[in-house]
Structures are given as structure tokens and as C-alpha cells.
Amino acid sequence: MIRMQPGLTCGKPSKAPTEPCASCGVRHLSICNALGDDEIGHLGQIVYEFEVLPRETIFREGDAAEHCFNVTSGSVKLYKLLADGRRQITGFLFEGDFLGLAFKKQHNFTAEAVTACTFCRFPLDKLEGLLGRYPKLEKRLLREAMEELAAVQDQMLMLGRKTALEKVASFLVMLSRRAAKRGRPGNPVAVPMNRSDIADYLGLTIETVSRTITQLKRDGVIAINDLNHVNVPKPEALAEIADGL
Amino acid sequence: MIRMQPGLTCGKPSKAPTEPCASCGVRHLSICNALGDDEIGHLGQIVYEFEVLPRETIFREGDAAEHCFNVTSGSVKLYKLLADGRRQITGFLFEGDFLGLAFKKQHNFTAEAVTACTFCRFPLDKLEGLLGRYPKLEKRLLREAMEELAAVQDQMLMLGRKTALEKVASFLVMLSRRAAKRGRPGNPVAVPMNRSDIADYLGLTIETVSRTITQLKRDGVIAINDLNHVNVPKPEALAEIADGL
DNA sequence: CGTAGGCTTGAACAGGATCAAAGAGGGTGG
DNA sequence: CCACCCTCTTTGATCCTGTTCAAGCCTACG
Missing domain, CATH: 2.60.120.10 (Jelly Rolls)
Structure with a gap:
């Protein structure tokens, strides 16, 4: 923090x-x-x-x-x-x-x-x-405000009820979708922010974020080249984790 | 139902x-x-x-x-x-x-x-x-949507970063303020929802909500008549707890 | 009364936080 | 070009807040 x-x-x-x-x-x-x-x-x-x-x-x-x-x-x-x-x-x-x-x-x-x-x-x-x-x-x-309000409710569901693993997965899915909407690569996901920012977005600590990313890596759901780019071999698996399935 | x-x-x-x-x-x-x-x-x-x-x-x-x-x-x-x-x-x-x-x-x-x-x-x-x-x-x-967006950001701060005690205090302060805005009593706060609803709003369990309310009672910050009405002898104290002071 | 649903309390557990230290880059100046 | 340093990240060990599981309590209501 x-x-x-x-x-x-x-x-x-x-x-x-x-x-x-x-x-x-x-x-x-x-x-x-x-x-x-x-x-x-x-x-x-x-x-x-x-x-x-x-x-x-x-x-x-x-x-x-x-x-x-x-x-x-x-x-x-x-x-x-x-x-x-x-x-x-x-x-x-x-x-x-x-x-x-x-x-x-x-x-x-x-x-x-x-x-x-x-x-x-x-x-x-x-x-x-x-x-x-x-x-x-x-x-x-x-319209923009209403969309924002809808998005923010998903965010509250995430903050209040998701586990660390689900939070990190949700975060990566969110980044990927928004990049795709801008015509940028959704798969090697660009992650411009540092661990501290991610932690403060997810309501976690940097240590938990780091450990969770390591776990996703170990499980083969993501792969990391450089720290700011995450490869997602199994997007469906990541999305399922994000939704708590 | x-x-x-x-x-x-x-x-x-x-x-x-x-x-x-x-x-x-x-x-x-x-x-x-x-x-x-x-x-x-x-x-x-x-x-x-x-x-x-x-x-x-x-x-x-x-x-x-x-x-x-x-x-x-x-x-x-x-x-x-x-x-x-x-x-x-x-x-x-x-x-x-x-x-x-x-x-x-x-x-x-x-x-x-x-x-x-x-x-x-x-x-x-x-x-x-x-x-x-x-x-x-x-x-x-x-305008309404923008106000809603502002309120929702406070809610995210609460969900992501406040302790159980701060969450419950924030919740009571919120209820009190909204009641006052409607010309209703802000001090014996009306709490129409049950523990389960409070818990799911704050990202806690009913047990934690219950224990936290007991603690606030023990500390003399609130007093409870019937389950749906909370007396607040020290509104400033409650507000300070809510803000993490 | 008696029962059911919601609330409180207790005891044990666990997920994530905290504390601590060791790696990994990346930039700077020698 | 390399050595050093600073910051960020990862990993490990321990702790603690809030969860889970379980039992008892209160109140409304039949």
C-alpha cells in the first residue's frame, strides 16, 4: 500500500x-x-x-x-x-x-x-x-455514465466477494477486453501498471498479487515474457477463474 | 417468493x-x-x-x-x-x-x-x-448518474480498504445521512435490512457484522433498542471510525 | 406453549496481511 | 563497458483478521 x-x-x-x-x-x-x-x-x-x-x-x-x-x-x-x-x-x-x-x-x-x-x-x-x-x-x-455504473457494479462484486485468484484473473480479463476494444492485441495483454497499482485496484497487497500471478503461471493459465506483458494460452480458463467457476 | x-x-x-x-x-x-x-x-x-x-x-x-x-x-x-x-x-x-x-x-x-x-x-x-x-x-x-458514480467510489474504497469495524460504521453513517436527507430522523437510525443484507453489502459475513455491532455497542458508540433501530450517542465518534481516524 | 428463522456467541481454521530478505532489472556515473 | 545503486518484484515465515462450523438465544407467530 x-x-x-x-x-x-x-x-x-x-x-x-x-x-x-x-x-x-x-x-x-x-x-x-x-x-x-x-x-x-x-x-x-x-x-x-x-x-x-x-x-x-x-x-x-x-x-x-x-x-x-x-x-x-x-x-x-x-x-x-x-x-x-x-x-x-x-x-x-x-x-x-x-x-x-x-x-x-x-x-x-x-x-x-x-x-x-x-x-x-x-x-x-x-x-x-x-x-x-x-x-x-x-x-x-x-450513456457513457450508465455504462460506467454497470462496470463499477462488477467491480464491487469483485472487491467484496471474489478471492485473490479470482480478482487477479478478473483484472487480466478486463485489461484484455479493453485492449481489444481499442484494436490492440488482447492476447499478449499489455499491463502498463505496476504491482502496487494492481494491488490497490484489487484490494490486495503487492505480495498477494505477486504470489497469485506466480500461481497462475505455475498452473499454465498465463505465461510471462516481460513484466508488462502477459501471455494467455488459455483465455477461457482465465475467464472461468475470473467468474468463480 | x-x-x-x-x-x-x-x-x-x-x-x-x-x-x-x-x-x-x-x-x-x-x-x-x-x-x-x-x-x-x-x-x-x-x-x-x-x-x-x-x-x-x-x-x-x-x-x-x-x-x-x-x-x-x-x-x-x-x-x-x-x-x-x-x-x-x-x-x-x-x-x-x-x-x-x-x-x-x-x-x-x-x-x-x-x-x-x-x-x-x-x-x-x-x-x-x-x-x-x-x-x-x-x-x-x-447529474444523478454523476452523483451515483461519486458515491460508488466511496463504496469501493470501503470494500477494498476498510476494516470490518470501519465498514459497519460507514454503513450506519450512510443510512443516517440518507435518512436525514429525506427529513427522517438521522439519529435513532432506521435499519430496515437484516444482517445478511448488511453483510453482503459490506463484503463480510453475518457473524462478523454481528460481532462488530456488539463491539460498537460495548464501546458505547451505538446503542440498540430494537434490532432495526440504532441509537448513536456519539455520531462524531462513529464518523471518525468510518473514516479510519 | 412450541417451533422456526434470524441473531448472537464461541472455538477452530484459513486466506491474505505483515515482516523480512533475497533476486532482477535499469539507469547512472566512473 | 562495467560496477553500483535504487526500485520493483518475488519468495519465505509468521501473524491476524475475518471466515467457517457449531451451538445456543431471542422473538414473532402459529
Whole structure:
């Protein structure tokens, strides 16, 4: 379990082409795609692009909520802390994922870069203006929120009722599915986060995560090349373990 | 237990006044309040009211999602199951709470009455029509969904990182706050659900819940009259325990 | 009364945590 | 290019919180 220390504020701006959103590489993955080619210019007018290094903080729990963001590359973790430093990672984000929309004054979790990342940033007040103007954007956000709520219930089932083995298996299955959805390899699964992040996501310790991965390896369900890439010879077996079968 | 079938009505209809929504007693708590007096008649035209007994199911995980609901009285639990029967209760609902909005074909959790309940039911297709017509209704739903997402992150922090004592304390604090928000007594906290439901909400066993409550009692943080009503002589102490202080 | 279901309490167990130490890279500077 | 160091990961030994198994208790209800 990690104790947090104050980090850096977020990053430097990256290139700003004339039509940033129209030609965006992850538009098809993101909420921006709710707007058509003729409308997306409005997003481009309020967007600011920037990049951050691994471990840099995008925003902290309690910060004034003035912007929301789209991840355009890299991976991000979201977490909450208890007073004594116990940490729960509530989610990981990848390219195309949206974060930071809150109708409250303050963010209620911290967002931190796992790898180097690039983001689009939107001022919340201006985005809300666009929401009023384009109902389909709002509808898209609502849909996204409902999907998130569904996913989060699976996560609670996992946290509250699954064994360590089932948790680790669920985690790998989740990573694999999300990679596949982005057109990336789902089988040698990319695992950009370290053991500590995995542990804090699963509600375990790094030692238990490590031992469990070793066990899956011993049982031939997974095979490990480098630490950040897991081969899954038997995806069905892994999925069954994840579901408690 | 009464088996529900998709598409069929559950429970029996309750009275249907001429203007059901305009005079609704929980309107101020619910999303319906997004519509003004002049507009709310449209809701009344598509609403169907009914009641269910304790332990009756409103809908099951996997059922076709054809309706959404507003709880008008009573308490409801939402849960997911693993194949072997392990259960995680992902939330409790009380009067004014909304459930069942899904943009997927199927519900992804089960909703079951804890106490006797009354509901308003809305056909999803017709409600979506109203959403298009009244953006403020959609905005209200989005806001509600964001609040739900924020609450659910606290819940994950609890499930993954809190001790049994902290979990039980958090649970009581949650019940107390939600009761207060509805203008009900927050101090003798009403606890409508049984130990088994509490356990499955907190990711514990009934024995651990029972022992933990006994401990809180022994420590003078709570006092118990009847099993369903908890007195909290030291609310601050309980809140501190809940936050891990 | 008597019984059944839910709650509490006790005793033993176990899964995962904690404490400790040894490997494995990877980057840096000599 | 290599030696050193720092961090992350793995593995081992022990501990402890919460589980499991089991028995008794209370209360509502027939």
C-alpha cells in the first residue's frame, strides 16, 4: 500500500494543429464522436492539449473542478485515499476515455498518469454550454455514465466477494477486453501498471498479487515474457477463474 | 417468493388519481421534479403505480430492460450474484430513488424489495421520448448518474480498504445521512435490512457484522433498542471510525 | 406453549496481511 | 563497458483478521 506525497502540477502543452478535433486519432473511441464533422469545430475551439509524465497528477481529490479531460494516449489511474494513506484505485483509463465531469465544485478522486499520457482538456463551463446546444452530446455522456455504473457494479462484486485468484484473473480479463476494444492485441495483454497499482485496484497487497500471478503461471493459465506483458494460452480458463467457476 | 417475468406487471396496482405526479409525495426527492407543474402531466400519462411485498423481485439481472422505476416508499436492495451464489449488494434505495435506467437490452443487476415498497414505473421507450423533449430532465438524470458514480467510489474504497469495524460504521453513517436527507430522523437510525443484507453489502459475513455491532455497542458508540433501530450517542465518534481516524 | 428463522456467541481454521530478505532489472556515473 | 545503486518484484515465515462450523438465544407467530 502506497503513501502519497505531493507531486507535480500537470504538464506541458503539445502541438496545436488548426483543426485538432476533426483529425483526432481517438475520436472514434471518445465522446467527441457524438458530434458530426460539421459540429466538432466547436470542441476544437475550447480544447487545450497537453502531455504529462508517468506519476504526474492531472488533478487531486478536493481540487476545484474546472476542467474535464479526454485521454488521447497512455494510461491513467483514479484513486481515493484514507487519512492514513490506504489507497483504493477505483479505475484505470486508456485512450479515448473521458474523465473529470462533475457537477460538484470539487473533484472527488485523484487522477494520476501511469505512463506518459496526452490529454485534451475542456473548461467545464464551456463544455456545459455545448451540452445545452447539442443534446446528442449530453445523451452520449449519459450513456457513457450508465455504462460506467454497470462496470463499477462488477467491480464491487469483485472487491467484496471474489478471492485473490479470482480478482487477479478478473483484472487480466478486463485489461484484455479493453485492449481489444481499442484494436490492440488482447492476447499478449499489455499491463502498463505496476504491482502496487494492481494491488490497490484489487484490494490486495503487492505480495498477494505477486504470489497469485506466480500461481497462475505455475498452473499454465498465463505465461510471462516481460513484466508488462502477459501471455494467455488459455483465455477461457482465465475467464472461468475470473467468474468463480 | 414471487417470480417476476419480463414485461409482466409486478405486484398489484395501487390507486391511480387523476394527476398522479403533480401531487406525488416524493416528487421533491426524485428526478421527476426536473419537470415543472405544467410539464409533469406528461410523466403522469406514462406512469404506472404498483406495490410489492418484502422479498419480491422488481427485476432480475438479465431481464429485458423495458421499464425504469422510482421508489415512492420502502427500501430496495440491488445485487449481483456469482455462479456459486456469493452475493454482493451494490446499493440500497429509498423513497425518491430512481432505478433501472439502462441503455443496454438487459438489466445488469437484480432489484429486490427489502420492505414493502411502492413504485412508479415508466416504459423506457416512452421515457426516452420525454428525454428528447425535455433536456432538463436529461440533465437531471446525468447529474444523478454523476452523483451515483461519486458515491460508488466511496463504496469501493470501503470494500477494498476498510476494516470490518470501519465498514459497519460507514454503513450506519450512510443510512443516517440518507435518512436525514429525506427529513427522517438521522439519529435513532432506521435499519430496515437484516444482517445478511448488511453483510453482503459490506463484503463480510453475518457473524462478523454481528460481532462488530456488539463491539460498537460495548464501546458505547451505538446503542440498540430494537434490532432495526440504532441509537448513536456519539455520531462524531462513529464518523471518525468510518473514516479510519 | 412450541417451533422456526434470524441473531448472537464461541472455538477452530484459513486466506491474505505483515515482516523480512533475497533476486532482477535499469539507469547512472566512473 | 562495467560496477553500483535504487526500485520493483518475488519468495519465505509468521501473524491476524475475518471466515467457517457449531451451538445456543431471542422473538414473532402459529
